[in-house]
Structures are given as structure tokens and as C-alpha cells.
Amino acid sequence: MTMSFEPFRGDLEELESMALVSYRDEYGLVSYINNYSPRYFDYLFGGLEQRDHLLAAYEEDKIMAFTALIPRRYHFRGEIYRGLLGCLMVTRKEAFRRGLAMGLGAKALELFHKYNYDFALAFLDSGHRSNQMIKKLKVAGNRIQEIKRMAVIFRALDLGQLFAFDGTRWYQRAGMNFLNLDKLDAQSSPAPIRLYQPRDLSACHELLDSYRQKVTLARVFEPEELARELSYPEVAHTLVWEEAGKIRGLINWVLVEHIARFSQPWAWLNHIYLEGLEEKEQCELVRSFLLHARAQKAVAVLEWFKNYYPKKALWKNRFVPYPRSMHVIAGVFNPNLDLTDIPDMFEVML
Numbered sequence: 263m264t265m266s267f268e269p270f271r272g273d274l275e276e277l278e279s280m281a282l283v284s285y286r287d288e289y290g291l292v293s294y295i296n297n298y299s300p301r302y303f304d305y306l307f308g309g310l311e312q313r314d315h316l317l318a319a320y321e322e323d324k325i326m327a328f329t330a331l332i333p334r335r336y337h338f339r340g341e342i343y344r345g346l347l348g349c350l351m352v353t354r355k356e357a358f359r360r361g362l363a364m365g366l367g368a369k370a371l372e373l374f375h376k377y378n379y380d381f382a383l384a385f386l387d388s389g390h391r392s393n394q395m396i397k398k399l400k401v402a403g404n405r406i407q408e409i410k411r412m413a414v415i416f417r418a419l420d421l422g423q424l425f426a427f428d429g430t431r432w433y434q435r436a437g438m439n440f441l442n443l444d445k446l447d448a449q450s451s452p453a454p455i456r457l458y459q460p461r462d463l464s465a466c467h468e469l470l471d472s473y474r475q476k477v478t479l480a481r482v483f484e485p486e487e488l489a490r491e492l493s494y495p496e497v498a499h500t501l502v503w504e505e506a507g508k509i510r511g512l513i514n515w516v517l518v519e520h521i522a523r524f525s526q527p528w529a530w531l532n533h534i535y536l537e538g539l540e541e542k543e544q545c546e547l548v549r550s551f552l553l554h555a556r557a558q559k560a561v562a563v564l565e566w567f568k569n570y571y572p573k574k575a576l577w578k579n580r581f582v583p584y585p586r587s588m589h590v591i592a593g594v595f596n597p598n599l600d601l602t603d604i605p606d607m608f609e610v611m612l
Contacts (some may be wrong), residue, residue: 265319265360265365266319267317267318267319267365267368268318268320268369269316270316270317270318270328271325273325274303277298278296278298280326280328280354281297281328281352282296283354284352284353285352286521293427293521293522294520294521295518295519295520295521296518296519296520296525297349297350297612298352299519301495301496302497302518302519305490305494305516306330306612307330308490309486309490315330315331315346315373316330317329317330317331317366317369317370319353319362326353326354327351327352327353327354327362327366329350329351329352329363330350331348331373331382332349332612333345333346333377334482335481335484336479336480337479337481337482338599339478343381343599344377344378344379344380346374346381347382347383347384347609348382348383348384349384349612350612351366371404374593374595380594380595380596380599381592381593381594381599383591384591386591387588405594406593407600407601408589408590408603409589409590409591409601410589410605411588411589412567412587413566413583413587414565414566414583414584415564415565415567415581415582415584416563416564416581416582416583416584417443417562417563417580417581418438418443418444418561418580419555419556419562420556420561420562421435421438421443423526424561424562426524427520427526441580442580443580446552446553448553453543453547453550454503454505455502455503455547455550456502456504457499457502458493458499460493462492462509463485463488463489463492464485465509466488466500466502466509466512467483469511469538470512470535470608473570476570477607478604478605478606478607479606479607480570481610491514491532491533496517497516497517498514498515498516498532499514499515499516499558500513500514501514501551501554503539503547511539511543511544512534512535513531513533513547513551514531514532514534515529515530515551515555516532517558517560518530526559526560526561527558527559527560528560528564529551529555530564531564532611534571536571536572544572544574544575545575545578547575548575552579564611566588566611568607568608569605569607570606570607590607
């Protein structure tokens with residue numbers, strides 16, 4: 263049968279079903295994520311104007327593979343560059359080794375040149391099948407650069423649910439129970455912390471935009487783009503620290519469906535700004551976030567070592583290392599640009 267590579271047709275139910283079967287085959291009972299549910303998919307792509315950036319492979323009417331490219335702007339060493347964030351690549355289980363990932367990669371290269379992007383970022387889970395495609399792209403002569411490797415940290419919110427969820431080994435359970443990793447004290451005193459409201463957008467934008475002056479590779483937002491990431495029903499949530507009418511700090515997270523023996527929501531930290539707060543206040547804001555995430559039935563929290571803000575408040579709130587790692591790569595099309603070995607970056611994990 264003929265394989266076509268084209269913009270995604272919108273058959274989201276089929277895409278979600280295909281992705282979950284493929285991930286189950288790859289990960290088994292190890293936790294994997296569902297970024298293809300209708301709500302989360304709309305959170306990511308509902309505001310995307312360039313619909314040709316959602317790419318799929320079809321065999322007649324059957325979707326066989328998918329990937330997405332999200333347009334971004336980044337500040338890097340004094341200049342603004344046009345970039346892409348590649349994400350959600352998946353191939354139907356029975357189509358492995360049929361060259362679909364390379365076919366989508368070739369289609370993506372057409373878009374890179376058509377829209378004149380400077381580079382494309384991707385986050386790769388160590389050991390994931392997509393790493394094989396990256397190796398093939400390098401062999402084919404494409405300019406692929408390693409930006410940084412990121413360790414992962416974790417905070418348990420409900421050990422009982424977590425142990426049932428992914429079959430944690432007995433010695434891991436014993437250690438986490440001994441350390442009371444899901445212990446969460448109520449806030450010791452009232453703090454000026456509240457949920458984000460639309461009127462906070464300008465102040466939050468100003469705080470996060472300041473990272474371009476401090477971080478090597480930093481996302482640059484349009485206000486409407488940031489608004490969607492700070493608050494989106496059932497997915498994105500933000501707490502702000504406000505005193506005397508001024509927002510001094512914020513924590514933003516998304517609820518992501520993790521699947522192992524069954525489905526559970528986890529909280530992923532997205533945008534954080536703590537520099538306007540004293541150390542004790544930073545810890546209070548993190549604790550308030552943990553209480554909110556637990557009330558939302560999240561069983562754990564994940565964060566990655568992007569190194570754009572101080573993590574002391576996280577360690578003090580019982581975050582610990584998590585046994586996975588990610589690496590960030592870039593396909594670079596601007597011949598004057600070198601993104602290798604960047605120490606810090608400000609971008610969300612997808």
C-alpha cells in the first residue's frame with residue numbers, strides 16, 4: 263500500500279489509540295505519558311496557526327506515524343532566533359523499521375526551509391526509539407547538535423497510589439517510606455499566595471521575560487502565547503505570590519496523564535520564577551504548589567535540570583533524584599549558530 267506524508271487530518275482518537283499501543287510495547291509497565299488526549303492536545307496545539315506543522319504518515323485512511331513542530335522564538339547571546347520545538351513523535355507498532363520516522367523527518371526539513379527557521383529543538387528520553395532516527399539524520403549529513411543532558415527530580419505526593427501505579431520494587435518502597443517522601447505539612451502561616459488570574463498576565467510576562475537577560479537559551483513569549491500556558495482548564499495552572507499589588511514570584515505546572523498499571527495524573531513543573539522572594543518565601547510558594555497539586559489528585563511531581571532558577575526550595579520540600587534522564591538536541595539550519603553544550607535554558611518539557 264502507498265504511504266503518504268502530509269498534514270495531520272485531525273483523526274485524534276485514532277492517533278491516541280495508536281500512541282498508547284506503541285508506548286505500551288516500548289515501555290511495558292514502566293510509566294509512560296499520554297500527550298494525545300483531546301484536552302491536552304488542544305492545550306498544546308489549539309492556538310497553532312500553522313496546521314502544516316502537525317505531520318502524519320498515512321496508509322490510505324490509517325494513521326501510521328505522527329510528529330509535531332511548534333513555532334517558537336528564542337533569545338540566544340543577544341539575538342532573537344526563530345525556532346521550533348519538536349514533540350510527540352510516535353509510530354504505529356507494526357510499522358517499525360519501515361522508514362516512517364525518516365519520512366516525517368524529510369517532510370519536517372521541507373518546513374524548516376520553507377519558513378526559514380534557525381533551528382529545531384527536541385527533548386529525547388534516554389533509550390527512546392526516536393534516538394535511532396536522530397542517529398540516522400546525523401549520518402545523512404544533517405547538522406544535529408547536543409545542547410545539554412538533563413537529570414530529572416521527583417517529589418512524591420501519594421506513596422500508596424504511586425506504589426500501586428508502577429510496581430515499585432520493595433527496596434525502593436522501603437526507602438521512600440523511611441524518608442516520608444510524600445509527607446506534606448500544612449502551611450505554617452498565611453502567605454500572599456493565590457491562583458493566577460488573567461489580569462496577572464502582564465506582570466507574569468515581565469518576570470519570565472527577564473530570563474532572556476540571565477539564561478543562555480531563553481524562550482521569548484508573545485503575551486497571548488504565555489496566557490495559554492499559564493492557565494488552561496484541567497491542564498495548566500499557576501500560583502502567584504502577590505504583595506502590595508506586585509507579583510514577586512510564580513509557579514506554573516501542567517497535569518499530565520501517566521500510564522503504567524493504570525492511569526494517574528502527575529504534575530510537571532513548567533514556568534518558575536522565585537528570584538523576587540526570600541528563601542523562606544520560596545519554600546512557602548513551593549509548598550503551596552504541592553498542596554494544590556495533591557488536591558488535584560496528582561500522585562507525584564517531575565522537574566528537569568534546566569538550571570534557569572535556584573532549586574534549593576525544591577530540595578527543602580523533599581524533591582529527590584528520579585531514575586531517568588533526558589537530553590536536548592537541536593537541528594541547526596543557521597550556519598552562524600552553534601548551540602552545543604549550553605549550561606542553562608528556559609523552555610517547557612514536552
